[in-house]
Amino acid sequence: MSGADPGTEPNEDSAGEPSARRKPxxxxxxxxxxxxxxxxxxxxxxxxxxxxxxxxxxxxxxxxxxxxxxxxxxxxxxxxxxxxxxxxxxxxxxxxxxxxxxxxxxxxxxxxxxxxxxxxxxxxxxxxxxxxxxxxxxxxxxxxxxxxxxxxxxxxxxxxxxxxxxxxxxxxxxxxxxxxxxVDETQLPDTEVVRAAEPDIERFHEYFGDFLASTGQREHHREKNALLMRRLLGRAHPTEREIHSLLGTFRKATTKLEHADHLAAKYDEPVYPRE
Incomplete structure (x- = not known):
């Protein structure tokens, strides 16, 4: 075993500037x-x-x-x-x-x-x-x-x-x-998120508004929940895949709710419970 050695100077780039810090x-x-x-x-x-x-x-x-x-x-x-x-x-x-x-x-x-x-x-x-x-x-x-x-x-x-x-x-x-x-690179993948296109996010908010209307909520509740969803997605920075998955889910949910209303009216059945 050799004695203490403070190590070599950091490498220099073509401009003569240090290109890497010495590691402890x-x-x-x-x-x-x-x-x-x-x-x-x-x-x-x-x-x-x-x-x-x-x-x-x-x-x-x-x-x-x-x-x-x-x-x-x-x-x-x-x-x-x-x-x-x-x-x-x-x-x-x-x-x-x-x-x-x-x-x-x-x-x-x-x-x-x-x-x-x-x-x-x-x-x-x-x-x-x-x-x-x-x-x-x-x-x-x-x-x-x-x-x-x-x-x-x-x-x-x-x-x-x-x-x-x-x-x-x-x-x-x-x-x-x-x-x-x-450490220059780790085994973890790139953690930067590419946020979905804003038109797609706005389209989701439209679908979510339709979904809220289909649930029969009062207007002031719908407005509050729509704002909460906007704030939530604003913090979450959804990806394109995530926003498209949400779009599909709420579109199907809205369609089912509207179909349930249609059947209830056609057969003169009570509508599903609402608030």
């Missing part, structure tokens, strides 16, 4: 359980990180817990992990220490002020620097002396009765929140 490295200080190291490596793999650095780690055997918990990270992240000293990380990186226990005010300088993972993401998004996310021990975390040497402090909001997360869980939550900085 992940540092685990004195982990006690190989399985947690493997879990962290797996989370790194999930969220586009590859550079794992370990301070005084336990033995990580290829047939042991670490590799068993690492998933596909056993192929690259874990075997390429560097063993480093805490001092090397402090000297070479902009450091973010993680802690579950924070200071409540500015009298606790080691643990206050602190950022939530979302706030940390917003902060790191505006700069490019060799950055290290530093996690502490399973049972005790980072101590005050260590935190005082780090540049920033991050804490995951949790229930006040039990705010301490398992080391692997904490790393997974934090790296998930930072994914906008580390």
């Amino acid at each position: 490295v992940v540092v685990v200080v004195e982990p006690e359980t190989p399985g947690n190291v493997g879990t962290i490596a797996r989370a790194m793999k999930n969220f586009g990180l590859t550079d794992l650095k370990l301070v005084n780690p336990p033995e990580l055997r290829e047939d042991g817990e670490a590799y068993g918990f690492a998933g596909h990270a056993r192929e690259d992240v874990l075997p390429n992990a560097d063993e480093v000293t805490f001092e090397e990380i402090v000297e070479n990186y902009h450091t973010v220490g993680t802690t579950a226990i924070t200071g409540e005010d500015d009298q606790s300088h080691e643990r206050f002020p602190f950022k939530t993972p979302a706030e940390l993401r917003a902060s790191l998004k505006t700069v490019d620097a060799p950055t290290a996310i530093v996690f502490g021990r399973e049972g005790r975390g980072l101590n005050n002396e260590e935190l005082s040497q780090l540049d920033e402090v991050c804490s995951i909001p949790a229930d006040d009765d039990y705010p301490v997360l398992n080391l692997g869980q904490a790393a997974t939550v934090l790296l998930y929140e930072l994914r906008e900085l580390t």
